[in-house]
Amino acid sequence: MATTEFGHTVRRWRDRVPPEAAGLPVGGQRRAAGLRREELALLAGISVDYVTRLEQGRATNPSVQVVEALGRALRLSGAEREHLFTVAGLVPPGQGTVPAYLTPSVQRMLDRLTGTPVAVFDAAWTLLLANPLYVALMGEWHGNDRNAVWRNFLGSGSRVRHTPRSRRALEAAQVAGLRASASRYPADQRLRRLVAELRANSGRFAELWDSGGVDQPEGSCKTVDHPRVGALTLDCDLLSVAGCDLRIMIYTAEPGTRDAEQLALLAVLGTQTLVG
Numbered sequence: 001m002a003t004t005e006f007g008h009t010v011r012r013w014r015d016r017v018p019p020e021a022a023g024l025p026v027g028g029q030r031r032a033a034g035l036r037r038e039e040l041a042l043l044a045g046i047s048v049d050y051v052t053r054l055e056q057g058r059a060t061n062p063s064v065q066v067v068e069a070l071g072r073a074l075r076l077s078g079a080e081r082e083h084l085f086t087v088a089g090l091v092p093p094g095q096g097t098v099p100a101y102l103t104p105s106v107q108r109m110l111d112r113l114t115g116t117p118v119a120v121f122d123a124a125w126t127l128l129l130a131n132p133l134y135v136a137l138m139g140e141w142h143g144n145d146r147n148a149v150w151r152n153f154l155g156s157g158s159r160v161r162h163t164p165r166s167r168r169a170l171e172a173a174q175v176a177g178l179r180a181s182a183s184r185y186p187a188d189q190r191l192r193r194l195v196a197e198l199r200a201n202s203g204r205f206a207e208l209w210d211s212g213g214v215d216q217p218e219g220s221c222k223t224v225d226h227p228r229v230g231a232l233t234l235d236c237d238l239l240s241v242a243g244c245d246l247r248i249m250i251y252t253a254e255p256g257t258r259d260a261e262q263l264a265l266l267a268v269l270g271t272q273t274l275v276g
Contacts (some may be wrong), residue, residue, distance in 0.1 A: 004057040005087045011055045013074045014040050024226040029131055031150035035073075042135070045127065045146060062088050065190075072129055075107055096187030098123045101246050105242055110214070110248075115235075115267060117251040123181040124191050125149045125174060128246070137224060137251060137263075138233075138269025148195065149174045153202040162257045175208040184245075223249075229262045 017033035036057070041048040046066060053059035062070075065160065067088050071081045081101065085092040093100065104157050110118055110131065111192075117134035121127055125148040127141060138159055145155045152158070152174060182191055198205040222236045232253070239248040253260040 007057045009053040044069040119249045121247045123245045153205045159224045232259050
């Protein structure tokens with residue numbers, strides 16, 4: 001019964017989110033004013049098939065991460081988020097765990113940056129939300145690859161071009177940031193499992209973790225090797241949200257440059273891929 005109610009709730013709230021409010025293109029004929037299943041799946045970072053099975057009550061026991069991701073994609077208020085956890089048969093994450101809730105004010109700010117690649121990460125560097133242009137720029141990540149630290153030490157890496165020096169600096173900054181988060185959220189079991197897995201399977205991570213470094217990531221200029229538009233050199237800035245411990249990553253290009261033209265082209269190509 002709870003699973004069926006969860007599916008009905010997701011479908012009902014999906015219908016009330018206009019695609020333009022989520023920075024998605026409005027094109028072609030739509031049977032409803034709200035989000036399509038594939039659009040909700042894109043925003044939540046889960047598969048369309050899984051969204052379908054959840055809505056139809058054929059998938060049971062969604063994880064805390066899935067419910068949290070759906071709540072962000074559906075633009076839920078705090079009370080609505082708690083209700084979604086309740087009908088999923090789960091308890092919302094409490095104090096002492098890494099925050100993953102985007103406040104309405106932060107969500108409104110992100111919705112207005114449709115022409116800029118923007119992604120939001122939590123304090124453990126797990127991707128919470130990426131707008132369509134960020135996905136077009138960096139590609140889609142699933143499973144463990146949604147965590148930037150895991151991806152760089154054990155996973156598929158990213159499209160960002162690195163020299164040996166910049167790679168070492170990135171690794172040191174990520175480990176230092178993760179260590180600081182682990183100190184702030186000692187009760188977060190998911191974060192503890194992440195650190196344990198990284199230490200067990202990456203000698204480089206274990207070395208940096210044990211060194212006790214405190215370097216923190218800073219904004220920088222990055223070159224992204226894109227398979228369709230080629231190399232783009234962009235400014236990458238990190239913004240911190242006071243009170244919710246989120247990291248907002250923003251890529252921008254200097255106006256009038258070839259990189260700005262490529263980014264504009266990528267916005268069109270990314271839109272065509274989504275609609276198709």
